[in-house]
Amino acid sequence: MASRKWSDMSGGQRFGTVAGGIVQLVLAGLAWSDLAHRPAKKVNGPKGVWAAVIAINFAGPIAYFLAGRKD
Secondary structure, three states, X not given: OOOOOHHHOOHHHHHHHXXXXXXXXXXXXXXXXXXXXXXXXXXXXXXXXXXXXXXXXXXXXXXXXXXXXXX
């Protein structure tokens, strides 16, 4: 699919793009904050790897919350 210019998007598409970006940033911020404050022994695997994984769109933070933490 070809990329679209901002000016070519409808109002609803612009809203969806901005809302999706905000959700992604909030998820990543929450995941990085949790990772920073969680002791290494309560994380499945190296914290550095999880920090990089969290940067991967929506999948990274969701993967961290589902598989990266020990509770």
